[in-house]
Amino acid sequence: MAEVKPDKTIDARGALCPGPLMELIKAIKEEPVGTVIEVLSSDKGSAKDIPEWVKKAGHELVGVFEKEGYWSIVVKKTK
Amino acid sequence: MKRVVIVGSGVGGSVTANLLAKKAEKLEEDIEITVINNKDYIFYEPGLLYLIFNRMHEKELKRPLNSILNPKVKLIIDEATKIDAENNTVVTKNGKVEYDYLVVATGAKVVPEELPGLKEGGDWFYTLEGAKRLREKLAKIRKGRIVVGVAGIPHKCPVAPVEVTLMLHDYLKMRGVRDNVEIFYTYPIQRLHSLEKVAELAKKLYDEKGIKYETFFNITEVDAEKKKIITLEGSEVEYDIFIAIPPHKGADLIFNSGIGDNGGWVKTHRNTLKVEGFDNIYALGDATNLPVSKAGSVAHFEAEVVVENIVGDIEGFGVVKNYNGEAFCFIETGFNEATYIKFDFDNPPVPVKPSKLIHYTKIAYNRLFWLTARGVM
Numbered sequence: 531m532a533e534v535k536p537d538k539t540i541d542a543r544g545a546l547c548p549g550p551l552m553e554l555i556k557a558i559k560e561e562p563v564g565t566v567i568e569v570l571s572s573d574k575g576s577a578k579d580i581p582e583w584v585k586k587a588g589h590e591l592v593g594v595f596e597k598e599g600y601w602s603i604v605v606k607k608t609k
Numbered sequence: 610m611k612r613v614v615i616v617g618s619g620v621g622g623s624v625t626a627n628l629l630a631k632k633a634e635k636l637e638e639d640i641e642i643t644v645i646n647n648k649d650y651i652f653y654e655p656g657l658l659y660l661i662f663n664r665m666h667e668k669e670l671k672r673p674l675n676s677i678l679n680p681k682v683k684l685i686i687d688e689a690t691k692i693d694a695e696n697n698t699v700v701t702k703n704g705k706v707e708y709d710y711l712v713v714a715t716g717a718k719v720v721p722e723e724l725p726g727l728k729e730g731g732d733w734f735y736t737l738e739g740a741k742r743l744r745e746k747l748a749k750i751r752k753g754r755i756v757v758g759v760a761g762i763p764h765k766c767p768v769a770p771v772e773v774t775l776m777l778h779d780y781l782k783m784r785g786v787r788d789n790v791e792i793f794y795t796y797p798i799q800r801l802h803s804l805e806k807v808a809e810l811a812k813k814l815y816d817e818k819g820i821k822y823e824t825f826f827n828i829t830e831v832d833a834e835k836k837k838i839i840t841l842e843g844s845e846v847e848y849d850i851f852i853a854i855p856p857h858k859g860a861d862l863i864f865n866s867g868i869g870d871n872g873g874w875v876k877t878h879r880n881t882l883k884v885e886g887f888d889n890i891y892a893l894g895d896a897t898n899l900p901v902s903k904a905g906s907v908a909h910f911e912a913e914v915v916v917e918n919i920v921g922d923i924e925g926f927g928v929v930k931n932y933n934g935e936a937f938c939f940i941e942t943g944f945n946e947a948t949y950i951k952f953d954f955d956n957p958p959v960p961v962k963p964s965k966l967i968h969y970t971k972i973a974y975n976r977l978f979w980l981t982a983r984g985v986m
Contacts, residue, residue: 548798549900552762555797555827559841579799586825587842 534592536568536604537561543572543600550576550603551583558589558607565607566592572600580605610639611923614699614708616689616862618646619654620982621894621908622714623677627984628916630679638923643683643706644674645699651677653978654765655905657740658772658941661747662780665975667737677982689715692866694887710889710919713868713875715860717765717895717903723856724760730833731853734773735765746850747780752789753849756838759797760828761856763874765895765903768950770794770854771802771811772941777852778818779944793846795826795838807940807950810960814942828853857903859896874898879954880931882915889922891915899934906937909981939971947971 540557542550550571557567569580577594580603584591592604613629615622626644633640650671659665674684687701692711699706719735721727734740757774774794781787794801794815800808801815801822815822827841831851838846859873868884869875876885877897884890893915894908901907914932921929934954940963941947947968950958961967980986 548762548803551798555841559827559829582799583825583842587827 534566534604534606536566538565539568539570541570542576543570548579549573551579554580554603554605555583558587558605561607563607563609567605567607569603569605570597570600571603574601576603577601610641611709612641612643612707613710613712613919614706615642615644615712615714616646616692616699617714617716617860617894617896618644618651618674618678618684619714619716619894619908620905621716621896621912622646622712623651623674623982624909624912624984625712625714625893625915626682627677627679627982628912629919630681631984632916632920633681636920636923640923641683642679642681643685643708644678645685645687645689645701645706646674647686647688649674649684649686651982652737653975654735655978656975657734657737658766658769658776659975660737660740661734661744661773662776662944663744663748664944667741669976670737672979672982677979679984689862690865691862692868692890694866694868694890697889708889710922711891712915712919713863713884713890713892713896714894714908715862715896717763717857718860719765719855720858721760721853721855723858724828724831724853726831726833727760727853727855730831730836731760731851731855733853733855735855743850743852747777750781750790750850751786754791754793754847755850755852756793756795756846756848757852757854758795758826758828758838759854761854762797762803763872763903764854764857766938767803767902767904768807768938768940770796771807773852774811774820775814775818775943776941778820783944790849792820793848794820794822795828795846796822796824797827799824804950804952804958806957806959810940810942810948863896868892870898872898880933881918881928882911882932883918883928891918901934902936902938904936904938905978905981907935910935939967939974941968941971
């Protein structure tokens with residue numbers, strides 16, 4: 531996969547579910563269309579919940595990347 | 610002599626003041642306790658959930674602070690506007706108060722104006738005025754759709770959206786109109802509540818009672834004219850009454866003092882309850898940024914920790930007690946039954962089977978709350 535450089539990174543590590551998802555939702559509300567947002571989460575649930583939400587909300591899931599002890603979930607706001 | 614100043618006299622502030630006053634009697638060092646509050650009374654906010662269904666009344670929800678606070682506590686009725694931490698001073702509208710130890714217990718405030726159209730098109734039970742308005746509408750509705758929705762996280766009393774939904778079902782049945790009024794519950798994340806076990810319980814009860822629901826429901830706008838709720842996910846839901854859990858944020862004092870995050874929640878150490886960067890300032894209750902429920906029980910448990918740690922510091926031992934996320938919440942599952950959850954940072958909540966006994970315990974507690982505020986129970 532070609533690397534997409536996020537425009538904004540939300541470090542939600544240490545926050546419990548649904549904290550990281552709610553942080554992403556807040557960013558999606560605030561940022562313009564086209565923004566690529568990366569969420570860092572140490573909560574395993576986020577790797578599942580965030581892609582599910584992105585699908586329902588109709589944005590683009592760029593990828594879910596497992597790092598050392600946390601997940602990086604990259605989302606593009608498409609509308 | 611050590612001066613302890615407490616800003617805010619809700620559950621957290623009142624319990625801290627009263628426990629500390631009792632403890633102070635036994636210490637060598639003199640302790641002067643001052644509470645600064647913008648009102649001369651304490652208000653039992655959980656009662657508003659009952660007020661909207663005519664089960665509690667305004668008069669029952671208020672007590673003058675001078676009947677709650679220990680007579681040794683000095684009460685100043687004033688608006689604290691800023692903490693000048695460099696000079697160990699709280700600036701108020703009408704003066705200044707110096708401290709050796711400060712406790713920030715300024716709570717959370719609801720800001721319905723932050724969601725477009727909510728003020729014009731929605732209702733809520735998070736303020737007395739809002740609850741009275743909603744009570745009138747609920748007493749009149751005969752048919753249509755009532756939507757319950759969370760318009761911002763975090764909010765006070767995380768289980769309230771589930772409780773209000775289940776109590777509403779019984780209320781409409783009691784009025785004989787439930788068959789003609791649809792209840793539609795919504796929640797921002799993928800399940801019915803942020804606490805997994807509460808979500809499971811809600812799903813079971815909603816399915817039994819014919820309560821409809823939609824998840825991943827993040828409200829961006831309320832169209833007051835068309836009576837329609839619009840979400841970020843693209844849903845549009847029409848309503849006759851919209852019971853919103855309004856957005857919340859921290860007190861103005863927090864924004865003015867630079868000790869909070871973007872939402873105005875005080876950056877607080879999860880165990881010591883010290884405010885980040887300060888050794889003599891503590892925060893508790895709804896005011897903190899901790900990932901715990903904004904609930905009276907949390908403020909109560911935290912007050913015990915703050916008192917121990919201030920006394921420990923005065924006596925030269927430093928931090929002597931850790932907070933570990935302890936919380937306790939009753940959950941009303943209707944007009945006749947309730948359950949409860951008890952949890953902390955290490956142990957997730959598991960609700961017990963709803964029962965009449967737990968419901969009556971909660972009803973009794975609604976009348977006994979003043980003893981908690983006094984530091985008696």
